Amino acid sequence: xxxxxxxxxxxxxxxxxxxxxxxxxxxxxxxxxxxxxxxxxxxxxxxxxxxxxxxxxxxxxxxxxxxxxxxxxxxxxxxxxxxxxxxxxxxxxxxxxxxxxxxxxxxxxxxxxxxxxxxxxxxxxxxxxxxxxxxxxxxxxxxxxxxxxxxxxxxxxxxxxxxxxxxxxxxxxxxxxxxxxxxxxxxxxxxxxxxxxxxxxxxxxxxxxxxxxxxxxxxxxxxxxxxxxxxxxxxxxxxxxxxxxxxxxxxxxxxxxxxxxxxxxxxxxxxxxxxxxxxxxxxxxxxxxxxxxxxxxxxxxxxxxxxxxxxxxxxxxxxxxxxxxxxxxxxxxxxxxxxxxxxxxxxxxxxxxxxxxxxxxxxxxxxxxxxxxxxxxxxxxxxxxxxxxxxxxxxxxxxxxxxxxxxxxxxxxxxxxxxxxxxxxxxxxxxxxxxxxxxxxxxxxxxxxxxxxxxxxxxxxxxxxxxxxxxxxxxx
Amino acid sequence: xxxxxxxxxxxxxxxxxxxxxxxxxxxxxxxxxxxxxxxxxxxxxxxxxxxxxxxxxxxxxxxxxxxxxxxxxxxxxxxxxxxxxxxxxxxxxxxxxxxxxxxxxxxxxxxxxxxxxxxxxxxxxxxxxxxxxxxxxxxxxxxxxxxxxxxxxxxxxxxxxxxxxxxxxxxxxxxxxxxxxxxxxxxxxxxxxxxxxxxxxxxxxxxxxxxxxxxxxxxxxxxxxxxxxxxxxxxxxxxxxxxxxxxxxxxxxxxxxxxxxxxxxxxxxxxxxxxxxxxxxxxxxxxxxxxxxxxxxxxxxxxxxxxxxxxxxxxxxxxxxxxxxxxxxxxxxxxxxxxxxxxxxxxxxxxxxxxxxxxxxxx
Numbered sequence: 001x002x003x004x005x006x007x008x009x010x011x012x013x014x015x016x017x018x019x020x021x022x023x024x025x026x027x028x029x030x031x032x033x034x035x036x037x038x039x040x041x042x043x044x045x046x047x048x049x050x051x052x053x054x055x056x057x058x059x060x061x062x063x064x065x066x067x068x069x070x071x072x073x074x075x076x077x078x079x080x081x082x083x084x085x086x087x088x089x090x091x092x093x094x095x096x097x098x099x100x101x102x103x104x105x106x107x108x109x110x111x112x113x114x115x116x117x118x119x120x121x122x123x124x125x126x127x128x129x130x131x132x133x134x135x136x137x138x139x140x141x142x143x144x145x146x147x148x149x150x151x152x153x154x155x156x157x158x159x160x161x162x163x164x165x166x167x168x169x170x171x172x173x174x175x176x177x178x179x180x181x182x183x184x185x186x187x188x189x190x191x192x193x194x195x196x197x198x199x200x201x202x203x204x205x206x207x208x209x210x211x212x213x214x215x216x217x218x219x220x221x222x223x224x225x226x227x228x229x230x231x232x233x234x235x236x237x238x239x240x241x242x243x244x245x246x247x248x249x250x251x252x253x254x255x256x257x258x259x260x261x262x263x264x265x266x267x268x269x270x271x272x273x274x275x276x277x278x279x280x281x282x283x284x285x286x287x288x289x290x291x292x293x294x295x296x297x298x299x300x301x302x303x304x305x306x307x308x309x310x311x312x313x314x315x316x317x318x319x320x321x322x323x324x325x326x327x328x329x330x331x332x333x334x335x336x337x338x339x340x341x342x343x344x345x346x347x348x349x350x351x352x353x354x355x356x357x358x359x360x361x362x363x364x365x366x367x368x369x370x371x372x373x374x375x376x377x378x379x380x381x382x383x384x385x386x387x388x389x390x391x392x393x394x395x396x397x398x399x400x401x402x403x404x405x406x407x408x409x410x411x412x413x414x415x416x417x418x419x420x421x422x423x424x425x426x427x428x429x430x431x432x433x434x435x436x437x438x439x440x441x442x443x444x445x446x447x448x449x450x451x452x453x454x455x456x457x458x459x460x461x462x463x464x465x466x467x468x469x470x471x472x473x474x475x476x
Numbered sequence: 477x478x479x480x481x482x483x484x485x486x487x488x489x490x491x492x493x494x495x496x497x498x499x500x501x502x503x504x505x506x507x508x509x510x511x512x513x514x515x516x517x518x519x520x521x522x523x524x525x526x527x528x529x530x531x532x533x534x535x536x537x538x539x540x541x542x543x544x545x546x547x548x549x550x551x552x553x554x555x556x557x558x559x560x561x562x563x564x565x566x567x568x569x570x571x572x573x574x575x576x577x578x579x580x581x582x583x584x585x586x587x588x589x590x591x592x593x594x595x596x597x598x599x600x601x602x603x604x605x606x607x608x609x610x611x612x613x614x615x616x617x618x619x620x621x622x623x624x625x626x627x628x629x630x631x632x633x634x635x636x637x638x639x640x641x642x643x644x645x646x647x648x649x650x651x652x653x654x655x656x657x658x659x660x661x662x663x664x665x666x667x668x669x670x671x672x673x674x675x676x677x678x679x680x681x682x683x684x685x686x687x688x689x690x691x692x693x694x695x696x697x698x699x700x701x702x703x704x705x706x707x708x709x710x711x712x713x714x715x716x717x718x719x720x721x722x723x724x725x726x727x728x729x730x731x732x733x734x735x736x737x738x739x740x741x742x743x744x745x746x747x748x749x750x751x752x753x754x755x756x757x758x759x760x761x762x763x764x765x766x767x768x769x770x771x772x773x774x775x776x777x778x779x780x781x782x783x784x785x786x787x788x789x790x791x792x793x794x795x796x797x798x799x800x801x802x803x804x805x806x807x808x809x810x811x812x813x814x815x816x817x818x819x820x821x822x823x824x825x826x827x828x829x830x831x832x833x834x835x836x837x838x839x
Contacts, residue, residue, distance in 0.1 A: 266524050429540060
């Protein structure tokens with residue numbers, strides 16, 4: 001297939017899956033909003049964990065279903081679509097759930113509908129309704145749809161491991177086959193325009209939101225029994241297919257794998273170095289992207305001209321990790337940046353650029369749920385000595401520290417598991433752990449792979465657990 | 477207040493990174509600047525212990541860049557061509573030979589004929605020493621013994637069947653399947669290969685991402701047989717799966733024996749150390765290690781057969797009938813151009829080769 005056909009197919013698939021996923025996300029949002037508050041944390045955790053399970057491992061598990069690989073194009077495509085759909089629905093849900101409140105309340109929307117003049121032409125009434133609909137009831141849904149499209153359209157690992165048609169895989173293959181950078185960049189114009197069109201509104205929403213907001217509607221009807229059953233069924237299928245099955249498949253040879261790994265000193269040392277490299281670069285780039293996003297959003301709120309900078313900065317990152325890698329390589333091979341080529345700088349820069357749109361999205365969400373009055377009150381309490389100060393610290397941790405740390409950890413998690421950027425941009429000798437895993441996956445050595453995957457997954461969790469008290473203290 | 481704090485952190489962080497990067501270039505981290513840079517397309521599980529052993533013995537620090545299997549050696553070959561004007565790699569360990577011919581033609585390599593070069597037979601090395609082969613693997617038919625008898629006639633029957641959906645091969649755009657195609661192109665001519673390629677796809681031949689997937693398909697019984705490499709076959713055999721192998725034989729009963737290759741990069745900053753590594757890789761000791769590894773690679777230099785595992789001795793006998801891969805450069809380039817068109821810019825409207833329906837040869 002030509003590249004145009006491939007990217008148009010990816011576009012069509014992304015639009016179809018987005019249309020299917022959106023009502024599912026909407027249902028889950030209602031489920032969350034109408035559930036008792038004490039359950040909400042668990043519900044959010046149940047939704048979040050399948051997204052955080054590395055897609056590389058999910059893709060590998062299903063690439064081992066050999067019959068699937070030879071059943072022809074359609075069954076493979078449908079299976080890929082199902083997995084992708086299950087994975088993106090929680091992303092849409094979280095974006096919708098945490099979306100900035102609409103500047104138009106439901107009451108205002110209803111009043112506008114009533115105020116329509118019947119003597120005006122239909123097209124004009126429809127135009128007015130559409131405009132207010134986008135500004136009001138549809139705003140959060142459109143926001144979720146943009147995010148869903150972004151994830152669906154830029155998917156790479158799963159498409160690559162299941163050998164399905166995707167513009168990202170085509171471009172990776174073509175680049176490996178010697179396609180010149182200029183040609184690759186030309187190919188990217190179409191996909192990049194699509195992404196920008198779909199997601200260009202996100203920074204604008206976050207940058208302007210706090211100035212005018214009508215708040216979320218509080219009085220939503222409790223979900224019906226069938227609706228709740230649907231939500232729980234969805235969670236069961238998603239956990240089964242995206243977390244439990246891959247974990248069982250990869251984990252079944254865990255013990256012999258760990259034995260084999262530790263008896264091979266070179267491999268064990270290589271993996272340890274790989275984990276350190278991945279964790280170090282993830283930490284630096286995650287924190288840098290988060291700070292940069294906060295800075296850009298603050299600038300955009302204070303000076304509207306900065307909005308263009310925010311959109312441009314996000315736009316570059318939305319081109320996908322392969323394009324970012326190629327552009328960064330080209331920049332660092334130019335004569336004036338050449339001395340920095342074989343250093344960690346290109347990798348860190350690539351990761352920051354790639355993370356930036358996500359960081360802007362998360363920072364925006366974070367700022368949209370912040371309560372400056374509560375924070376101010378807690379800070380006033382903090383000036384008192386004694387138990388009130390401890391209580392104030394706890395409040396600050398819950399409303400400010402914990403969400404901020406969660407955002408940074410999420411960014412670091414994405415950077416840690418990123419494959420293409422470290423593969424292309426890391427200097428010789430620095431092989432990140434996910435790249436090592438990817439090598440093993442293609443060679444199909446299951447026992448060693450099991451051990452490596454388990455350790456790669458566990459190491460950052462362990463690090464966070466060890467550092468958690470310090471993180472908590474520093475955040476308050 | 478919050479804004480200015482963020483600015484300070486970002487500026488300081490960036491400065492720190494730039495200074496760190498600059499220090500690394502200014503030889504403050506001496507280990508890094510003195511290190512021998514090796515690009516390695518061979519499987520890290522086998523190659524890394526050998527390279528680390530060299531590092532341990534000589535004290536020469538080494539920075540290794542591995543290829544991901546997904547992009548095969550083409551990823552590193554392109555990178556070497558891309559870096560030609562300012563190379564950072566000193567030694568390239570490739571897992572096949574035809575890519576070396578490409579690099580030689582692009583003037584990326586420089587000749588070196590050391591002690592290791594002398595012990596390798598002529599057919600596996602460049603006469604001027606631009607590259608030298610060692611420790612080879614063979615293309616084989618992997619057969620699921622619970623589904624089909626492991627003999628050439630039974631495999632031949634599978635290829636002659638109306639439907640080829642019990643057979644699998646890797647996508648021929650990269651790796652050793654590309655070498656396999658280049659051999660077929662050399663022997664049949666490109667038009668006949670194209671016709672065969674089209675016809676076998678029409679008959680339902682399964683085409684998958686890599687040789688390891690072919691091995692999985694056959695070993696798990698989803699397919700009866702397929703083309704793969706000996707090292708992939710031994711992964712399945714060692715796992716106790718019901719598989720056997722037969723050497724792929726092309727015209728005049730020749731086998732396809734694909735050596736690893738090593739070369740010194742033009743403009744290397746560490747030529748003496750790089751030459752030391754090349755001699756180490758081409759030594760009998762390294763070849764013996766690779767023969768005794770789970771990949772069972774076939775030594776190409778002179779070696780006492782008694783020291784070799786039984787399976788490798790059998791492979792060494794097959795390797796004697798190997799096609800001379802040095803003559804395949806033009807065939808490989810033709811295949812790459814055609815397959816790139818076929819897989820990456822394929823347009824049904826532009827198809828000119830009509831599918832042959834009968835009389836297509838089996839490989």
